[in-house]
Amino acid sequence: xxxxxxxxxxxxxxATAVRLLEKGKRISFKDRGNxxxxxxxxxxxxxxxxxxxxxxxxxxxxxxxxxIGQATKSIEKGEHVHVHNVEGLRGRGDxx
Amino acid sequence: xxxxxxxxxxxxxxxxxxxxxFPTVICAAATAEMISRAVAGTVVVTHPHGCGHMGVETExxxxxxxxxxxxxxxxxxxxxxxxxxxxxxRTIAERLDGYRQRYEIxxxxxxxxxxxxxxxxxxxxxxxxxxxAKVNREPVDISELIVGTNCGGSDTFSGLTANPALGNACxxxxxxxxxxxxxxxxxxxxxxxVLAGRAASESVKKRIYExxxxxxxxxxxxxxDIRGSEPxxxxxxxxxxxxxxxxxxxxxxxxxxxxxxxxxxxxKPAEKGLVIMDGPAHDxxxxxxxxxxxAQVIVFTTGRGTPMGAPIAPVIKVxxxxxxxxxxxxxxxxxxxxxxEGTETIESIGERIFQEIVEVASGKTTRAExxxxxxxxxxxxxxSV
Numbered sequence: 318x319x320x321x322x323x324x325x326x327x328x329x330x331x332a333t334a335v336r337l338l339e340k341g342k343r344i345s346f347k348d349r350g351n352x353x354x355x356x357x358x359x360x361x362x363x364x365x366x367x368x369x370x371x372x373x374x375x376x377x378x379x380x381x382x383x384x385i386g387q388a389t390k391s392i393e394k395g396e397h398v399h400v401h402n403v404e405g406l407r408g409r410g411d412x413x
Numbered sequence: 414x415x416x417x418x419x420x421x422x423x424x425x426x427x428x429x430x431x432x433x434x435f436p437t438v439i440c441a442a443a444t445a446e447m448i449s450r451a452v453a454g455t456v457v458v459t460h461p462h463g464c465g466h467m468g469v470e471t472e473x474x475x476x477x478x479x480x481x482x483x484x485x486x487x488x489x490x491x492x493x494x495x496x497x498x499x500x501x502x503r504t505i506a507e508r509l510d511g512y513r514q515r516y517e518i519x520x521x522x523x524x525x526x527x528x529x530x531x532x533x534x535x536x537x538x539x540x541x542x543x544x545x546a547k548v549n550r551e552p553v554d555i556s557e558l559i560v561g562t563n564c565g566g567s568d569t570f571s572g573l574t575a576n577p578a579l580g581n582a583c584x585x586x587x588x589x590x591x592x593x594x595x596x597x598x599x600x601x602x603x604x605x606x607v608l609a610g611r612a613a614s615e616s617v618k619k620r621i622y623e624x625x626x627x628x629x630x631x632x633x634x635x636x637x638d639i640r641g642s643e644p645x646x647x648x649x650x651x652x653x654x655x656x657x658x659x660x661x662x663x664x665x666x667x668x669x670x671x672x673x674x675x676x677x678x679x680x681k682p683a684e685k686g687l688v689i690m691d692g693p694a695h696d697x698x699x700x701x702x703x704x705x706x707x708a709q710v711i712v713f714t715t716g717r718g719t720p721m722g723a724p725i726a727p728v729i730k731v732x733x734x735x736x737x738x739x740x741x742x743x744x745x746x747x748x749x750x751x752x753x754e755g756t757e758t759i760e761s762i763g764e765r766i767f768q769e770i771v772e773v774a775s776g777k778t779t780r781a782e783x784x785x786x787x788x789x790x791x792x793x794x795x796x797s798v
Contacts, residue, residue, distance in 0.1 A: 320755030323573055333573060333652065335753045364569040364652035378654075381577070381665060383607050385658035398654070405655030407603045407640065 322346065324369070326382030331366040331398050333380075338367075358395040366398040378403050414589050417550040417775035418557065418709075423513035425485035426557040428709040428774040430548060431456050431725050432541045433490040434534070435482055437505050438463025438498035444527050445493040448519075448534035455538055456724050458789045463500040470794040475500055477679040477791045479508035480705030482516070486725045488545035489515040491538050493530070496522030517541060550776065556590035556685060560770055561703030561711040561726075562666045563597070565696035568716025569651040570733035572662020574762070575714035575749035579731060581763025582712065582770065583668030583687065592685045594703050595667030597694040598628045602639050603656035604664045608689070613673045620675035624691040666714060679705035696721050697790035700728065710774050712766060720744045722786025727779045729769055731762075746780050 322332040324346050332346060338361040345354040346369065361367045366380070372392040377384045386403045396402075418426040434457040436445040442459040449457035458481075462474050482490045482505060490509070492502030502518040509516050517537040524530040562579055564571055583593035601608060605625040612618035632639050644653040653659045673684035675691065679702045682688040692702045700711055700723045711726055713719075716733035718741040732738035735750030747769060751757035773779055 320753060323752070325573070325577065325759075335573070362652065366652065366654070380658060381661045383604075383657070383661055385661065386655040399652070400649055400654055403654050405603075405657055407606070407655070407657050 322367070325380060328382040329379050330368065330370050330372060330376075331378060331380050332369055333366050334361040334363055337361070337363050355395045358393055359397045361397055368392045368394050368396050368398050370394055372398075414555045414771070415552040416555055416558065416771050418553040419485070419488070419548050420551060420553060421485050421488075421548075422515075425707070426553045426709070427485035427488070428558075428727065428776075429486040429725060430488050430545050431486055432538060432545050433458065433482060433487045433725060434493060434538060435478070435490050435505075436460070436463070436493045437478065437500050437502050438495050440464070440495040440498060441493040441521055444521055444530050444534070445491075447527070447531045448491065448493065448538060451531060451535045452538045452542065454542055456787060458724050458787070460789055460791060462791055464498045466499060471499065473678065473794055474791055475504055475508065477701065477705045479505045479512075480679045480681065480707070481701065481725070481789075483509055483512040483514040484704050484707060484709070484725055486704075486709050487514070488548060489517070489541035491534055491541065492516055492518050493534060494518070494520045496520045515541065515544065554590075555586070555771065555774075558586065558710065558770070558774055559592040559594065559682065559706070559708045560586055561594045561596070561700065561706075561708035562713075563696060563699050563703075563711060564600075564663060564666055564714040565694075565721060566715045566717035566719045567663070568733055568737075569653075570750065570753065571714060571716045572653075572659070572665070573733075574752040574759070575716070575731045575733040576662055576666040577759045578749045578752065578762035579666040579712055579714055579766055580668040581759055582766035583666070584670055585763065585767040586770065587668060587670045587686050590685055592682055593667055593687050594682065594690050594706065594708055595664060595672075595687065596690040596692045596699050596703055597663065598624050598691050599632070599639065599694045600660055600663035601625050601689075602629055602660060603643070604660035607657075607661065608664060608672060611670070611672050613671050613684075613686075617672055617675055621672070621689065624675060624689075676706060678702045681707040693792050695790065695792060697788040698792045700726070701789055701791060710770055712770065714749070718744060720781065720784065720786055721788055722779075722781030722784070724787035724789055727773045728781045728786070729766070729773055729779050730781060731766060743784065744780050
């Protein structure tokens with residue numbers, strides 16, 4: 318099976334697409350050892366992230382098991398996670 | 414766990430048995446090259462330093478040069494000087510006495526010109542080579558290894574494949590009581606709170622914030638606001654959302670263990686485990702600083718591809734993607750791109766990098782060594798006359 322996305326740490330609430338993933342595609346991944354899946358509600362470009370769970374505004378975005386920023390609006394499971402709905406707590410190049 | 418290394422009279426252990434020809438000033442660089450060319454089996458370094466430095470920059474250059482010459486991969490060094498320079502062979506030799514490193518000295522003005530210096534240098538180097546040939550590899554505990562980490566020519570894959578895999582290898586090395594060096598301070602900006610959270614003590618935590626703040630302040634003085642301009646528009650297009658995400662992808666190459674110590678550029682760690690070296694992200698400068706700090710092996714991740722090696726330490730090159738691994742095959746040792754194809758994992762590549770470190774430390778030749786790469790650089794602190 319060809320790898321579609323990488324979850325870099327069990328604590329992560331986002332995955333990174335390792336190829337272009339079309340809207341409507343179902344991506345399976347392991348959540349704390351259990352097989353589960355996420356339906357992509359948007360097309361995710363290669364190298365970009367999508368949500369593994371529903372994320373509330375102000376909730377932390379976790380990648381590598383660490384905080385990489387916080388949600389500026391609510392993010393649906395399977396939605397594209399990027400500068401339009403996340404801001405850094407320590408710097409974001411298109412903002413300052 | 415053991416590797417096969419060269420145990421030195423001063424107790425340190427080399428992974429290579431080099432005789433180095435080292436000019437202490439640019440005025441002696443070409444002469445040093447001629448000496449090295451005249452005697453097979455020697456390595457030479459050239460650089461533009463040794464004169465015109467002031468204040469703290471003088472100490473910085475002297476420390477970098479002497480640490481480099483004292484690296485355990487060097488069996489003996491010929492210091493080549495001019496005679497009227499600021500940093501003479503004698504300046505470096507005094508430090509080498511402190512490290513109990515074997516050296517010889519030749520000065521161009523004293524010998525009476527290039528030809529006489531090359532002739533004298535040739536004899537001294539032959540003597541050093543004979544001495545070096547008497548040392549054999551022997552089993553040594555892996556805790557004697559200091560491995561430097563570097564990433565250059567990074568791409569979208571760096572933070573997904575090669576860097577976390579190298580971090581996994583560093584965690585394995587630290588579990589065996591070895592030492593890993595994480596450097597490139599500019600790349601720590603944005604991830605300093607994560608690093609500080611793993612600091613062994615309050616003083617290490619304080620130093621982490623000090624070095625990142627100082628680097629940020631230095632960039633700001635030069636008109637660059639790192640926090641306000643990173644990730645770059647190209648990074649954002651590639652999928653990186655925040656500075657902390659970008660920086661985490663870089664600092665993960667040091668692994669996930671406790672940060673035991675923060676050392677200045679070109680200073681040898683006193684602690685074992687994961688250590689931070691303050692220094693620039695410039696590929697050759699970063700390697701030189703870590704080697705001057707005692708690193709006997711370097712592991713270098715690259716996505717765009719770089720041929721970078723080092724004169725006295727093997728550099729293991731890890732490709733972040735399969736395309737560059739194939740495209741620059743002669744420069745690459747390990748392909749972490751398999752992680753993206755799903756045929757390997759971060760852990761399995763981490764294990765392979767760790768095994769490669771042990772094999773290379775025991776004598777396996779890296780691609781950069783086969784090709785004769787010997788890049789060397791010391792950064793200026795901007796204090797030259």
